Amino acid sequence: MKNNINEIREYWDNRAKEHISDLQGTTNDVYLRELEIKTIEDKIRALGLSAGASLIDVGCGDGYSTRRLAKAFPEFNFTGVDYSDSMIANACKQRDEDAELKGNVEFKVANVLDLADALGGAKFDVAITMRVLINLPELSQQQTAIRDIANICAHDGHYIAVENFMDGQSNMNELREGLGLPEIPVRWHNRFFEKDDFRKAADGAFKSLEFIDFASSYYYVTRVVYSKLCQIQGTEPLYDHDLYRVAMDLPYQGEFSPIRMVVMEK
Numbered sequence: 001m002k003n004n005i006n007e008i009r010e011y012w013d014n015r016a017k018e019h020i021s022d023l024q025g026t027t028n029d030v031y032l033r034e035l036e037i038k039t040i041e042d043k044i045r046a047l048g049l050s051a052g053a054s055l056i057d058v059g060c061g062d063g064y065s066t067r068r069l070a071k072a073f074p075e076f077n078f079t080g081v082d083y084s085d086s087m088i089a090n091a092c093k094q095r096d097e098d099a100e101l102k103g104n105v106e107f108k109v110a111n112v113l114d115l116a117d118a119l120g121g122a123k124f125d126v127a128i129t130m131r132v133l134i135n136l137p138e139l140s141q142q143q144t145a146i147r148d149i150a151n152i153c154a155h156d157g158h159y160i161a162v163e164n165f166m167d168g169q170s171n172m173n174e175l176r177e178g179l180g181l182p183e184i185p186v187r188w189h190n191r192f193f194e195k196d197d198f199r200k201a202a203d204g205a206f207k208s209l210e211f212i213d214f215a216s217s218y219y220y221v222t223r224v225v226y227s228k229l230c231q232i233q234g235t236e237p238l239y240d241h242d243l244y245r246v247a248m249d250l251p252y253q254g255e256f257s258p259i260r261m262v263v264m265e266k
């Protein structure tokens with residue numbers, strides 16, 4: 001049966017209600033999110049934006065990543081949007097309780113498929129998605145979302161996408177199979193991209209596009225080496241095992257991660 005966007009939104013709404021103020025509202029793999037945030041921070045720094053620049057975190061969930069970026073760059077203005085009103089309620093609550101923030105973050109309920117209207121035509125210097133477009137059940141919706149995000153980017157603005165791809169998932173699963181480990185399936189609410197589909201959707205909307213396999217070593221260590229170790233020892237993998245922390249600091253090699261960063265310039 002095909003997944004429906006409302007069922008997927010309900011999944012995220014329920015997750016928000018179960019995790020009002022802990023760190024796992026949007027993912028169990030919190031070290032992966034740290035690696036994503038660090039890689040995005042490095043990219044934003046490299047863009048050399050001027051003070052007052054505007055950045056939008058599309059599909060911000062409970063706003064954890066938005067708040068982290070807003071603290072790292074207090075000279076920029078951040079907007080976080082998500083279609084789950086429970087996620088946005090958590091985001092506002094956690095922002096209001098966070099004494100380190102300098103008043104540079106706002107949150108709004110908005111669907112990535114309705115951004116221009118929801119944002120009243122506002123344009124942003126940088127748009128970011130972190131594992132968001134993979135929650136759209138149809139390729140046509142994912143393609144529309146990429147173009148709609150291009151439309152909210154300012155002239156010469158950037159879109160930094162951290163999304164999942166089938167070829168990286170297959171590479172990782174091939175390594176697992178070689179070691180006698182079971183395949184990791186794509187979860188019911190996700191649709192991973194083919195690299196070419198992403199490229200085609202971005203073509204014309206952006207003048208340049210770069211794929212970065214920043215999580216390859218991370219996946220190699222956590223989903224292959226550590227999984228094998230757990231199999232040998234007869235234990236269940238734990239997301240807070242020290243190896244996750246070590247994996248986060250490794251330089252990246254190969255294409256063994258479903259997750260990639262795609263940096264696009266308008």
Ligand SMILES: C[S@@+](CC[C@H](N)C(=O)[O-])C[C@H]1O[C@@H](n2cnc3c(N)ncnc32)[C@H](O)[C@@H]1O
Pocket residue numbers: 009012013026027033058059060061062064065081082083084087110111112113129130131132135136
């Ligand atoms: C995997 S979570 C990631 C959240 C956040 N970016 C992070 O990395 O912590 C995906 C988020 O995307 C949101 N989302 C999924 N589809 C969306 C859509 N069509 N419009 C807006 N938000 C969406 C979900 O509600 C959820 O909060």
